[in-house]
Amino acid sequence: MKELKKTNRTKVNRTPKRAVYEKETIYKILDETFVCQIAFKIDGQVFIIPTAFGRKDDSIFIHGSNKSRMLNSIKSGEDICIDVTLIDGIVAARSIFHHSINYRSVIIFGKGKEIDEPEDKLKALKIITEHIIPGRWNDARKPNEKELEITSVFEFKIDEASAKIRTGPPVDEKEDYNLNVWAGIIPLKTIAESPIRDQEVRNGILLPDYIKDFSMRVNSSKIKE
């Protein structure tokens, strides 16, 4: 199934022509970053917490302290909402009204499934780590028993999700194209600057190639107009 089914929750109501339900597009957006926003309820009040995530196949994984209010809300079986938003540029139209933002965002609804078994937890933590910096898992010290115990890990199936995308130049009212106003796009992008070595790294330890690769990949990503 390449296309996700629209539901009441994922159906885009405002500017539906910007909606995308195709898995490939949704996954590409998720893979371009590693921070999502999670909205959840406690006693009826909504909260948002930004958190790191990793995607593999049709799931995303998050983790955190087992004392986290957010994770306890997820644990209780609440339906939450996950948002990932990439800002690609500011769209300057001739009229204030038609100013806009070029963006790609994904929204996912569902319940989290807690991962209990230490071995499965390790697998999920590897997915998160490798989603953020591919190559890091095998280089750093793996979580020990105690660290695993105090970490909660959750999986969310990406089966109720949609993307919303705006690209391209400003669209103005016909008569406004005669105005003497500059219009266009200011592209925005995230770049990685030179890694800053921790002062206490042992002598002789060089910057790993996979971190150089990470920076190159981030910095060469093409902006979608």
Place this chain on the structure above:
Amino acid sequence: MKELKKTNRTKVNRTPKRAVYEKETIYKILDETFVCQIAFKIDGQVFIIPTAFGRKDDSIFIHGSNKSRMLNSIKSGEDICIDVTLIDGIVAARSIFHHSINYRSVIIFGKGKEIDEPEDKLKALKIITEHIIPGRWNDARKPNEKELEITSVFEFKIDEASAKIRTGPPVDEKEDYNLNVWAGIIPLKTIAESPIRDQEVRNGILLPDYIKDFSMRVNSSKIKE
């Protein structure tokens, strides 16, 4: 009052040493971007929608179509949650467990106040526009009566808010400093690329200085380590 009062909703429970309730710090984070995430409820289900905002003094302003579900939820008097998150870098520790992210985030709770009077609406839309691209309001065509009518504008007082900030190098377990693992920070930052002129801009209209200034300001912003 320079410091906001902690409430049950804004009190940071996880890693409270990262919490900041000082207005100046909160406003500086809000002013470094222009997109927030808004979490709201419809029939008990939580939703997140990313949206542009502007801040002036102790308020933030958002706007949108008067058909928007989010704005109708705000109109109904629901308490919502607004999140702004800036990602400053990836913190690569010697152990997987101590990997982290350098970030600055703000969370705001409250009810929105709808702005009804056309003149006040214009003032709020000017605040949003100038928050995003200072100088743009006086250059572009102002909203007309019809455009104002179909736009809903809301103000939120920033009186129940907190920031959470992580900066600096990785912090590992004492015994891990002996590991032969590279550790440090990969700084991430948002930059503006060269503005892309809309093909239908009239001949002779040059790129405005305030857009050049915008790009310079974004690109010279210093990363917090």
